[in-house]
Amino acid sequence: MGLAGAVQAHFVGFISPPNYLPMLTFQVWAMLIVGGSGNNKGAILGAVLVWAIWALSGSLISEVFPADQQARAASLQIVVIGVMLCLLLLWRPQGLLPERQTISKHLGARHDT
Numbered sequence: 453m454g455l456a457g458a459v460q461a462h463f464v465g466f467i468s469p470p471n472y473l474p475m476l477t478f479q480v481w482a483m484l485i486v487g488g489s490g491n492n493k494g495a496i497l498g499a500v501l502v503w504a505i506w507a508l509s510g511s512l513i514s515e516v517f518p519a520d521q522q523a524r525a526a527s528l529q530i531v532v533i534g535v536m537l538c539l540l541l542l543w544r545p546q547g548l549l550p551e552r553q554t555i556s557k558h559l560g561a562r563h564d565t
Contacts, residue, residue, distance in 0.1 A: 484547075
């Protein structure tokens with residue numbers, strides 16, 4: 453994440469606290485929890501799924517609610533992601549693609565000569 457922040461700072465040109473709102477932090481954490489921490493494939497899967505749910509719920513809100521109610525209804529996106537996160541944590545607390553437990557070949561029996 454540090455490397456990603458450095459790359460973003462390089463391309464954006466500056467870093468400012470308003471660029472990092474609590475909602476963005478919530479989305480990133482949800483992406484990691486959904487995909488499974490400790491696994492790059494899980495992190496990517498979680499990012500794609502949470503982003504897709506966020507985008508689909510946003511387009512659904514714009515279709516269902518009238519224009520004057522859409523700003524208030526947009527908070528339903530947060531609720532949808534939160535409910536999805538709660539259900540996933542109940543169903544698979546380790547995420548969709550959990551970290552694999554590997555045992556190093558160097559931990560085997562030691563033979564001294």
